[in-house]
Amino acid sequence: MKPNKQLALVIDLNVCVGCQACVTSCKEWNTSGSAGPLNDLNAYESSPSGTFFNRVQTYESGVFPNSQTIHFPKSCLHCEEPPCVPVCPTGASYKRKEDGIVLVDYDKCIGCSYCSWACPYGARELDQERQVMTKCTLCVDRIYSTTLPESEKKPACVLACPTSARIFGDVHDKNSEASKAIQERSGYTLMPEWETQPANHYLPRKINEDIHSQGDQR
Amino acid sequence: MRPQFSIIFFTTLAGMAQGLLLGLILLKIFDAFLPGDFVIQLGLPVAFFLLCLGLFASFFHLGHPEKAWRAVMMWRTSWLSREVIALPLLMTIVMVIYFTTSWMEVPLWLWFVLLLANLFLWLCTAKIYQSIQFIQEWSHPSTLLNFIFLGITSGWILMEILILLSNNLPQKIPFSIFSTLALLFLSLACLLKLWTWKRNKGLKPKSNLASATGIKGNNIRQISMGFMGGSFNTREFFHHQSTYFIQNIRNIVLVCAYLLPFILIVISFFLLPTMMLVLSLCIHYGGLIAERWLFFAEANHPQNLYYQRVA
Numbered sequence: 278m279k280p281n282k283q284l285a286l287v288i289d290l291n292v293c294v295g296c297q298a299c300v301t302s303c304k305e306w307n308t309s310g311s312a313g314p315l316n317d318l319n320a321y322e323s324s325p326s327g328t329f330f331n332r333v334q335t336y337e338s339g340v341f342p343n344s345q346t347i348h349f350p351k352s353c354l355h356c357e358e359p360p361c362v363p364v365c366p367t368g369a370s371y372k373r374k375e376d377g378i379v380l381v382d383y384d385k386c387i388g389c390s391y392c393s394w395a396c397p398y399g400a401r402e403l404d405q406e407r408q409v410m411t412k413c414t415l416c417v418d419r420i421y422s423t424t425l426p427e428s429e430k431k432p433a434c435v436l437a438c439p440t441s442a443r444i445f446g447d448v449h450d451k452n453s454e455a456s457k458a459i460q461e462r463s464g465y466t467l468m469p470e471w472e473t474q475p476a477n478h479y480l481p482r483k484i485n486e487d488i489h490s491q492g493d494q495r
Numbered sequence: 496m497r498p499q500f501s502i503i504f505f506t507t508l509a510g511m512a513q514g515l516l517l518g519l520i521l522l523k524i525f526d527a528f529l530p531g532d533f534v535i536q537l538g539l540p541v542a543f544f545l546l547c548l549g550l551f552a553s554f555f556h557l558g559h560p561e562k563a564w565r566a567v568m569m570w571r572t573s574w575l576s577r578e579v580i581a582l583p584l585l586m587t588i589v590m591v592i593y594f595t596t597s598w599m600e601v602p603l604w605l606w607f608v609l610l611l612a613n614l615f616l617w618l619c620t621a622k623i624y625q626s627i628q629f630i631q632e633w634s635h636p637s638t639l640l641n642f643i644f645l646g647i648t649s650g651w652i653l654m655e656i657l658i659l660l661s662n663n664l665p666q667k668i669p670f671s672i673f674s675t676l677a678l679l680f681l682s683l684a685c686l687l688k689l690w691t692w693k694r695n696k697g698l699k700p701k702s703n704l705a706s707a708t709g710i711k712g713n714n715i716r717q718i719s720m721g722f723m724g725g726s727f728n729t730r731e732f733f734h735h736q737s738t739y740f741i742q743n744i745r746n747i748v749l750v751c752a753y754l755l756p757f758i759l760i761v762i763s764f765f766l767l768p769t770m771m772l773v774l775s776l777c778i779h780y781g782g783l784i785a786e787r788w789l790f791f792a793e794a795n796h797p798q799n800l801y802y803q804r805v806a
Contacts, residue, residue: 290710300721326725334801335719336704338712346718347710351801364626366566366576385565388558391575393731394496397629397702399798402727408558465709468797470701471629479709 283357283377283449284415285476286432287458288350291483293442295333295348302437303331303352303413310418313383316406328404330413331434347482350443352434353400353413354467354475355379361392361401370410377449377476378417383409397471415445448476496630497731498791504552506620507649507783509582510642512545513613514650515657516589520610524603533663535601539593541657542650546586553582574626578619585612617643624794631698632794637691641790644684645752645783651677652756652776659769670768677760685753688786692745695793702797719806728802734792744789752782 307330308315317327331352338345355372359379362370369385370392372378381392381401388408393401401412416432419425429436435443446455455478458464464478519538554560566579588609595601621639628634655673664670704715720729734741756779763771 297721324725326730329722329726332721334717334721335806336708336710336715337718338710338715340714345712347708349708349710351721360627363569363572364575366569366573366579367562368568369565385562386559387562387565389556389566389575390558390731391573391623393727394630394796395627397797399728399732399796399801403558403731405727467709468629468702468706470706481709481711 281449282375282447283355283476284420284446285355285377285448285455285478286352286415286435287444287446287448287455287464287478287480289442289444289458289462289480290347290349291442291480292440293333293348293350293438294440295335296439297333298437298439299350299434299443300329300331300333302433303416304329306416306419306433307414312414312418313404313407315411316404318405326405328402328411330402330411345482345484350434351398351400352477353379354398354473354477355413355415357474357476358472359396360471360473361396364395365392376447378415379412380414380417381410381412383407386410397468397473398475448478496791496794496796497734498788499556501552501555503784503787503791505549505556506642507645507780507787508545508552509549509616509620510646510783511649511653511780512542512549513585513617514646514648515542515545515653516585516609516613516650517647518651518654520606520613523606524610533658533661535593535596537657537661537663538654539589541653543586543589543593546582546589550582550586574619574622578616578623581612581616581619585609585616588612617646624790629702629797630794631700632695635694637687637694641684641687641691644680644687645786648677648680648684649776649779649783651680652760652772652779656769656772656776659772671764674760674763674768674772678757681753681757681760685749685757688748688753700795700797702800704800707797707800717801717804719804720802723805728798732796732799732802736792741789741792744785744792748782748786748789750782751778752786755779756782 304315315328317325319325331350334349334351336347336349338347355378359372362372362379366389367385367387369382371380373380386409388403390403392410393403401410404411419432420430422430431445435445444455444458446453448455448459450456458480459478462480464480466475466478515538519534523534554563557563566576569576570580592601592605592609618639621642624633625638655677658664708715756775759771759775
């Protein structure tokens, strides 16, 4: 029962520099919309706590001097088999047939948090003040906007990224930029062991050995 | 996972009510070591009251309790939705039987309906946890068995107390058979718990940082989770206690939920039966709360892989 169209993000780990611009632009757009704010509690106190749809994390691998630092953006992966959807008792959590975006209907959500338990990625956050489950919407209100210019009908994080590490598109359309990136650069999904078939893909690091050897020559 | 007292009280109170109902149904179906009045006039109302308490507690779990009725909508796919239907259904059947007796004999089939509804609620409650396949501690039939065994144990001891308090002692069999059965249920529940702990200890997590991030290479470690404040992800999926604390809770569960009640029931054979059983149930219930707390705390959610370091 796969939707014909599956909008998703493809994230290039080669060029993500961990600047957090996608995090702040996401928050800025999604806290300002008609769907309601993403609340921050104690924002200016010693223990702030807030709702975000997107985070950039940092990992290291290897052992010095052959180590790498990897900046790793993480948001809802809009799974093709989303485990969070069937568990929702009210039907508030749903996957759109027309474009595969997984959304929450705040009017129906009773804040039971069960969908967040059923997501292995921790992609959902219960807003502390509104007491409804929130998550990345792929900026559904931007991409179908009737007022924004065509060039801005993309998720806020994609527009904000200074290194174009985020590719937005239909991963079921073989000719889309996103699909081509996945195919040509062996895009992969997270936690394939749970068979959730995430729509979002990641492009693996390609280590350029030449840089290192050139550095040695200098 | 973070233990939530609303669910802890709901599952333990409803479990006790279901255990009591199962005991009453068995007495009724195998007819009647006891006067029928006891089952109807005392047993059913007490079970109903416990179910009401459980239902009340469960509302505190919701962010929007006023919209709770919506939770019946997705019964086709969601065990939580099924539970939301099963609980009021069970309560209704209890009430129907209670009021039927005032003008006619309750037909046997109605008791079977009650039995089915009772078992169905257990199935729903356990499946909510058991069906989350990546929480490996929960994703096993022992989750269902544990809920049923402990429900039967606590409900059975409660039934014994009600029998003694209302002075409705069985006529054809000695009362000690009831207590012997209580000891049997308690032992079974304890063996299952010990086995579950052993299983949990040996579990190998299917997800790790390599599969969670897809980063190639060895020695992958998180440097930063991406923020320094708190978030839902850092609160909801971890118990926030030390290993020492958890170990102590484990000992409390062992002593209060199983050992002490066992000893007290054995003592009840010889002296002060009512008092010993009441004491045993009180301690057992305290142990049950600790057991359910631990049930949550021991569950490892793979999302925690993404939230290990603050920098």
